[in-house]
Amino acid sequence: MNTIILSAIFGVVMMFSGIFVNSRSAYKHISAVLLLILLVLNVADSYGFAVLNVNTKNFLHFEKFGLLFNSICIFSTLIYVLLSGKEIEKAAHNTAEVHALIFFVLCGIGIVTSYTNLLMLFIGIEILSIPLYILSGSDKKNLRGNEASLKYFLMGSFSTGIMLMGIALLYGTAGTFMLEKTGGAGMLSYLEALGMLFIFIALSFKVSAAPFHFWTPDVYDGAPAVITSFMATVVKVAGFAAFIRLFEARFGSMGSQTERLIACVIFLTLAFGNLTAVFQHSVKRMLAYSSIAQAGFMMFAMFAVNDAAKEGLLLYAAAYSLATIGIFAVLAKMDDMSLEGFNGFAKSQPLIAALLAIFFLSLAGIPLTGGFFAKYYMLSAVVKTGHYLGLAIIGVLFAAVSAYYYFKVIQAMYFKDGEMTLAPVSSGFKYLLLAVAIIIVILGVYPSAILSLLYF
Amino acid sequence: MIPVLLIVIPLVTGLISFFFKEERSAKSWALLSAVATLAVSLISLFQNGNGLSADAPWLPMMGSRFSVSLDGMGKLLTLLTAVSFPIIFASTFNNKYKNANAFYGFMLLTQAGLMGVFCAFDLLLFYFFWELALIPAYFLCSKWGGEKRIPVTFKFFIYTFVGSLLMLVGILYVYYKTPTHSFALSAVQNLAMGSGEENFIFWLFFIAFAIKMPIFPFHTWQPDTYEQSPTAVTMVLSGVMVKMGVFAVIRWLLPMFPGAAVRMADIVMILAITGMIYASLIAIRQDDIKRLVAYSSIAHIGLMAASMFTGYKTGMQGVIFQMFAHGINIIGLWIVVDVIEQQLGTRKFSELGGLAQKAPTLAILFVIMAFANIALPLTNSFIGEFLMFNSVFRHSIVLGAVACVSIILAAVYTLWMVQKIFYGEIRNTDSIELKVPANTQLMLAILVAVVIIFGVYPQPMINLSSDTVTKIIAQLK
Secondary structure (H helix, E strand, O other), X not given: OHHHHHHHHHHHHHHHHHHHXXXXXXXXXHHHHHHHHHHHHHHHHOOOOOOOOOOOOOXXXXXXXXXXXXXXXXXXXXXXXXXXXXXXXXXXXXXXXXXXXXXXXXXXXXXXXXXXXXXXXXXXXXXXXXXXXXXXXXXXXXXXXXXXXXXXXXXXXXXXXXXXXXXXXXXXXXXOOEOOOOOOOOOOOHHHHHHHXXXXXXXHHHOOOOOOOOHHHHHHHHOOHHHHHHHHHHHHHHHHHHHHHHHHHHHHHOOHHHHHXXXXXXXXXXXXXXXXXXXXXXXXXXXXXXXXXXXXXXXXXXXXXOHHHHHHHHHHHHHHHHHHHHHHHHHOOEOOOEHHHHOOHHHHOHHHHHHHHHHHHHHHOXXXXXXXXXXXXXXXXXXXXXOOHHHHHHHHHHHHHHHHHHHXXXXXXXXXXXXXXXXXXXXXXXXXXXXXXXXXXXXXXXXXXXXXXXXX | OHHHHHHHHHHHHHHHHOOOOOHHHHHHHHHHHHHHHHHHHHHHHOOOHHHHEEEEEEEHHHOEEEEEEOOHHHXXXXXXXXXXXXXXXXXXXXXXXXXXXXHHHHHHHHHHHHHHHHHEOXXXXXXXXXXXXXXXXXXXXXXXXXXXXXXXXXXXXXXXXXXXXXXXXXXXHHHHHOOOOOOEHHHHOOOOOOHHXXXXXXXXXXXXXXHHOOXXXXXXXXXXXXXXXXXXXXXXXXXXXXXXXXXXXXXXXXXXXXXXXXXXXXXXXXXXXXXXXXXXXXXXXXXXXXXXXXXXXXXXXXXXXXXXXXXXXXXXXXHHHHHHHHHHHHHHHHHHHHHHHHHHOOOEHHHOOOHHHHOHXXXXXXXXXXXXXXXXXXXXXXXXXXXXXXXXXXXXXXXXXXXXXXXXXXXXXXXXXXXXXXXXXXXXXXXXXXOOOHHHHHHHHHHHHHHHHHHHOOHHHHHHHXXXXXXXXXXXX
């Protein structure tokens, strides 16, 4: 509860801080401090400390998984703000507003990780989405940014409509908005199945799973790199939290039909994301497509819905978000975002190149990085179900494809000569980036560090 | 404790090596580290019991433990790894590398990965080290290799990565089959599986190992990679790393899927023997020394792969013996190739000839190495190949007869190579002096001594591996 209340309050605080604070660079620090407080109080929540006692009437239920997920999202946002604060200033005219909107997004995340009522799911998704429509168009003078924003808004409202329709159908069959089905297991009625399908489509849209992904490359590419970084990481993994809560509650009553449907969606997502990422020339656009591919891997959790899936989703959220935020933080400082722009990176910036290499290795799922265990858990979850071994094999084959395009960047950095230009970086930036890389390596050597928090 | 040391020494010294500034100090540091590892490995030969294994919880939630141990086969292969690295470092001591600190750092990390593969008794840990050995090797080849290094090494990487990932799915499948949910070697054996699923999982593993060895038709990455890598790295790849595949079959594949191993034996043997003949024929047509040796290596590995699956004790012992022997021999050949390339700037047969007049000692040492490559009596390979051919013949006369053709072919291309390089007319190179550095000669001499000693008296090495072999043969029955 702390997260939801405080992030809303902090959002308002940030918004009004624009009146009192004149220096633009100060927002970053205010925002970071507030995020830190938010993080601490979110952790405190799991020990039973509440800022305000609110009777949620069972609309929200706070448990370890959701709170840990919040922590990961808040922590990633903190890292994001610290690494990319300067670019946020540049990208948007009103810096304070951007930070305020980020807090509102976190408020939405707080709701979707803990809802037990479909109405709350809807409200959470909306609170999370509306700030994003604004954020993606935050560079008002950029035509492509405007296009991205409008596209995102139109597609987003469309999917919201579908979701509402689905919720309405479920309400019609059960007479309640509660997530837990009262009737018990059994065949889905026709309306109920249709309702679930609608919600599934809407959520697939939010996490950009194929075939509902078409907005993703344009929006990610059109929006300023800093905003893309936030959208592709924190927001996307939150969508999966919403997903898994829904499936956990309802999966028992769904048969093999749904399984087949999800398997198809996973295959399409992996295939589309990976195969198009291979042909991209701009690293930013490549990352947009690869984020679709990564979403495909996270969908494995929806397929399996077991303990391994939940643990894996947490690990995946942490490893993927941190690595991507790190890459985007550097990318936003580069003039030339094409592959050639990375030529000779290792020579002029050896430390940053090495850290970027770690991030890319993690995205590719190479052992010793967090990305490996993230993928490992996802595969493990699928294999555990005992059938659809072919799905796991398809998954690893596409993982190999993804290694292909991630390694192209590493090759450009290390084995090719060229002049790369990077905006001046402070040593604080380097240390922070190093810290992120260390966290990723720790997740890759000893993932129990984060997973044990689930069971303490 | 010993296996932990074998992994930790190269790992830590490798990481430290990145911080060296001077080329010379990085070299000496790497050599020192490799010698220390060798010392530990030699001690392991005289140890029995508790000192040879270590076990600690690693990922309790997943049921994986940091469990390392050395049995006879493990001792032999860690010894091979430990012997190779000092020899490689010493014989290429005069080579110049850009960013030598990183070069030696990656080399030592590769060694750590290899040691881990040979010591691991936990399937997930094994996978971890399997990949750990690949990544630094990838950087070594792509950074310090020849002209076409980037695409070639990338092919190598993608090939092995696909294999590893398929194996990962297999590992997970096996894991969920174990009653206690464990990755330990003892737990993943004797699983209750239907023959259909056993066959399927067998292939998931086998493709990974076959790519690494490499067995026809998974070999296409190998000649290019050997050719383009810097020779010191080629020595590691061909001398030690390809043994990972062979080793993994004996350590993991056969005990885990004995039924499928018997059922699939013929298919694997046919593939392996096809590869032997095919690679030998191609080797005859090569103009580049490195490519010739690379193809000859495919042929030798093919024989090992074939006789592993015969299920005979002699065959298995021959394979384990030959893994060591082949490692030593091929490193010897590469050392000579490296000398020629460094001094004369070419590896083409068409530009070489008559070197025996300029460097008689080198010629003698090389000829002995070449004889070992053909497996002439009195060289170590003779013992290994004899045992292996013996088992292949016992399994099937036809396959054995076909495989034997490769002996003749091996003699053809190896002797042709000796003739072209060392005898005949002196070509265009008469203006250049061929100076063979003393350290290189010394290393070659040591290798030749090893070749002959184990060619004459192989028994200690065969005894060393007998515990492993007996255990596995019992399971195959």
